[in-house]
Amino acid sequence: MYSKQKSSRFRTVTLRLTVWYAALSGALSAVVFLTVFLALRSSLDRRTDLELLSKVEEFEALYTSRGSQALVAEFQREAGSQGAGRVFFRLLSPTGEVIVASNLRAWHGLENIVPSLPGPLMEAVTFQTLSVPGRRHQVRMVLKRAPDGRVIQVGVALRNNELLAEKYWETFAMALGLMLVCGGLVGWLVARRAMSGVERVTQAAVHIGKSDLNRLVPLGHKGREIEELALAFNSMLERIQALVRELKGVTNNIAHDLRTPITRIRGIAETTLTGEADLAAYREMAGAVIEESDRLVEMINTMLEIAQAESGVAKFTISPVDVRKIIQGARELFLSVAEDKGVRLEAELPSEPLSVLGDLPRLQRVMANLLDNAIKYTAAGGRVSLAARANGSRVIIEVTDTGAGIPPAEIPRIFDRFYRGDKSRSAPGSGLGLSLALAVVRAQGGDITVSSEPGRGSTFAVSLPRASSNK
Ligand code: ADP
Numbered sequence: 001m002y003s004k005q006k007s008s009r010f011r012t013v014t015l016r017l018t019v020w021y022a023a024l025s026g027a028l029s030a031v032v033f034l035t036v037f038l039a040l041r042s043s044l045d046r047r048t049d050l051e052l053l054s055k056v057e058e059f060e061a062l063y064t065s066r067g068s069q070a071l072v073a074e075f076q077r078e079a080g081s082q083g084a085g086r087v088f089f090r091l092l093s094p095t096g097e098v099i100v101a102s103n104l105r106a107w108h109g110l111e112n113i114v115p116s117l118p119g120p121l122m123e124a125v126t127f128q129t130l131s132v133p134g135r136r137h138q139v140r141m142v143l144k145r146a147p148d149g150r151v152i153q154v155g156v157a158l159r160n161n162e163l164l165a166e167k168y169w170e171t172f173a174m175a176l177g178l179m180l181v182c183g184g185l186v187g188w189l190v191a192r193r194a195m196s197g198v199e200r201v202t203q204a205a206v207h208i209g210k211s212d213l214n215r216l217v218p219l220g221h222k223g224r225e226i227e228e229l230a231l232a233f234n235s236m237l238e239r240i241q242a243l244v245r246e247l248k249g250v251t252n253n254i255a256h257d258l259r260t261p262i263t264r265i266r267g268i269a270e271t272t273l274t275g276e277a278d279l280a281a282y283r284e285m286a287g288a289v290i291e292e293s294d295r296l297v298e299m300i301n302t303m304l305e306i307a308q309a310e311s312g313v314a315k316f317t318i319s320p321v322d323v324r325k326i327i328q329g330a331r332e333l334f335l336s337v338a339e340d341k342g343v344r345l346e347a348e349l350p351s352e353p354l355s356v357l358g359d360l361p362r363l364q365r366v367m368a369n370l371l372d373n374a375i376k377y378t379a380a381g382g383r384v385s386l387a388a389r390a391n392g393s394r395v396i397i398e399v400t401d402t403g404a405g406i407p408p409a410e411i412p413r414i415f416d417r418f419y420r421g422d423k424s425r426s427a428p429g430s431g432l433g434l435s436l437a438l439a440v441v442r443a444q445g446g447d448i449t450v451s452s453e454p455g456r457g458s459t460f461a462v463s464l465p466r467a468s469s470n471k
Helices: 002-082 108-112 159-210 224-256 259-274 279-311 323-341 360-376 433-443
Strands: 087-092 098-101 125-130 139-145 151-157 319-322 344-348 355-358 383-391 394-401 447-453 457-465
Touching (some): 002 125, 002 139, 002 159, 224 259, 259 279, 319 360, 323 344, 323 360, 355 360, 360 433, 360 457, 433 447
Parallel strands (some): 344 383
Antiparallel strands (some): 087 098, 125 139, 319 355, 383 394, 394 457
């Protein structure tokens, strides 16, 4: 169903572009043709008028110098040479009655037309375009008043001009048809080309949605917009992939790691139910159940926090925080723990205020996790130190210990959820401390790196964005 919707949508866009291109090229060619036609017509009209004027002036000169007999002879001669059906000449009285004329056999309708006479002034001229009954083409005529008040009229059928215009419109119609087809074709090709990129992205997206969420939309070279669409799609896919990974991780953790404490709780409860212990033993077992349950709740809460931080759902209150405050707070919190274990806890505070952009309570929690580990994995007589320094636009907070260190093979895995080093299993812990620290620091634009040498100690370096205003 989806692919049907998709193909009809593409068809519509392609069709619309095709129609647009065709209409646009049609309209453009119509404008061009119309402009050319108007220019051509006005030039033809001007030429006709000039010819008419020169002819009427020629007749007038003849009439003035040699009289009406000579004019009539000239009328006949000229009509004979130009074609009596094409032109006519008349000499009219001052009020418009015909005195003499050329051969008017082809001009029957002329008698019914009242000519628009030029004004009474000598040399006055009028032009007129008329339809003469019985003639297919219009007639253009000029009337000129001779010095004696009579009027000489010269008329010509606009046949050639009109035939030319007809030919022109025929050509235009053909050209318009061609332009519509070509415009439509270009529009179709452009639309197909543009749509093929979108189609590629859509097909890939549909395929990915149906079969394999771990793939990305392949990038091509179909233009920036399409590539941006593909990139936007891929970043969305990457986010979905991260969420799916997250979900799988949490599901696996629930399946494997949470089952153990629950089984333990069940075991205790079963022993309590079946055994015949005294009240004190029952109390002890109930206490153990509560303890295990608390641990379980704590683990679930930490897992939720990690998932929220990793998926970007967790809300952070980011503000400039002086790292000296973080370090001092952590040191105060763990001083007695370190003392009890016989580990020296040192803090090297920067002399100047040094601020990071972060969420204070969460950063304190990160420091507590790192310090807790450092003290936990350092034997009595060892040393744990805290330090901070600026590094360009970042601030590095380091927790260094002289403890057991981490074998190189374990380093890539210590940030995994529930991972516990081989030698650390005897120490208390859930294997979630570092995962939470890393997720929380990354969610604030930071990172944690570790360098360690087995038997000599480890350094955990937390890098965070430095606040620009260090007060
Ligand atoms: P936990 O400490 O509860 O086991 P963590 O996630 O905090 O879980 O740490 C994961 C593992 O990384 C630990 O089990 C331990 O093997 C190793 N580790 C972490 N910090 C240190 C350290 N400071 N020194 C040595 N090993 C460490």
